[in-house]
Amino acid sequence: MTDLPAATAASSRPDGRASPGLRARLPFLIPLVVLAVVAAYFYVGLGRDPHVVPSVLINQPVPELALAPILGRDRGLTTADLKGEVSLLNVFGSWCVACRVEHPLLMAVAGQDLVPIHGVNWREPTPQAGPAWLARLGDPYTLVGADPDSRAAIALGVSGAPETFVIDRAGVIRYKHTGPITADDWERTLWPIIQKLRAE
Amino acid sequence: MTRRVLSAAAVLLVALFLLSGTGHAGGVQPDEILSDPALEARAREIGRELRCLVCQNQSIDESNAELARDMRILVRARLQEGDTDREVLDYVVSRYGDFVRLRPPFQTSTYLLWCGPALILMAGTIAVVVFVRNRARTRDDAARPLTDAERARLAALLRDQPR
Incomplete structure (x- = not known):
């Protein structure tokens, strides 16, 4: 294999078929993208205090007290x-x-x-x-x-x-x-x- | 003999475990219970639907937080005043938002929450089908005999191999 010309190695495999292009490799990127999205969610979630519940009473009159x-x-x-x-x-x-x-x-x-x-x-x-x-x-x-x-x-x-x-x-x-x-x-x-x- | 004793002990343990259930960890106190069993049953039902704001993964029915106790008392007072279950729930939700409901309602903001598991299952099924099909095709490909051109290439490569 080592004696193959560099140009040939880059453009085609020894079996004569084209080397897998970006398109063929795309499916392998899917898990990475999913991981990135999930990680982003978790990162935001980490910074939030679950005890701070957004009030539904904003812009409502003070209840009857x-x-x-x-x-x-x-x-x-x-x-x-x-x-x-x-x-x-x-x-x-x-x-x-x-x-x-x-x-x-x-x-x-x-x-x-x-x-x-x-x-x-x-x-x-x-x-x-x-x-x-x-x-x-x-x-x-x-x-x-x-x-x-x-x-x-x-x-x-x-x-x-x-x-x-x-x-x-x-x-x-x-x-x-x-x-x-x-x-x-x-x-x-x-x-x-x-x-x-x-x-x- | 020992075996029978052991299995009896196991059954007893399981029974104890099941009996302890919820309600054991604090929750509704004897002095809160209404004398009308029908009303009390409704109050329990509502209590199980409402989230304790202090210990957020418990319902007010099981929580021993003071705020949960006060909410249980409020629920009972409202039922005694003649509120329907719906009205009591709506009142608490109007104060705390949907967050206070342990079963989130099905609405635009919760579509993903409710449909998420089904969507993920569907995506997984599709992925498995695609994977299996691809593998079958690759296997067919591998089973195909080499063409003459491939045979010649292979022979050349083998000849060039360093010993």
Whole structure:
């Protein structure tokens, strides 16, 4: 075989038939293409948090809420309270570690009076737990309602705390943030949305 | 004798295993159960259709998450208020989206999900048929006697082989 002229070896095989061209080799590429597609899917899927469920409530009015006040306050929270100005609705609990992480940011926002933050105090083990937590760490909320049996949480499609809804002047949910709000989330996402909604 | 004891033990183990089933891993608590067995049966049926949002691969019927418990209680409260099964399911879906249903509905966004297995099976069948046919053709090709030209080429090649 080694003594065959190079030109002959390239153009034809010793049996006289043409060497397999690109066309003949194409079927072997199919598994490679399939692998690439599947790999791309998995790569995208790896970067996604399965606990972030896209809310179906975006652009829908806040559901009917009539939450009792928490201990130490005489006003609770109703749907009507969420109309009239752009506001945040934050679902939190004293049992929730991520809420504690988020808490300083909410305090800063409330301290600078950037936007009213209303709270849904979700599923406290005792009526004292939520108010005690706020007394210890500071209370950033304009209005707070208690939700001991998850009625409001379910109505809002909440799957975990904290979750924060941006509500427009008409009382319509315009954005939902799942998990603690970081300084980055605030600057890049939430604050621009609030300003945009105010300009509407 | 020992053999009979062993098989009896095996049967017992299997029976225990089957009996433990679902519901054993937490799920519906005694204090949630409705006094009306018909209503409770409907609540169970609905509970098995709904995904627990906390431990996402369990239904709310089997989950021991607090949110799942509250959802079970809500389902029961709605049934007691006279909601139909459909209305209860629709309410929860209206809050959480189709994601909350453990059996996704057949719609445009889920065509691929439902038809995927059948499509893959079809593609596999086609691939097997093509492969088998090709192989049969190659075998026929190999069985064909060499032509005179091929014979001459082969002889030349063999002659040129270095010893």
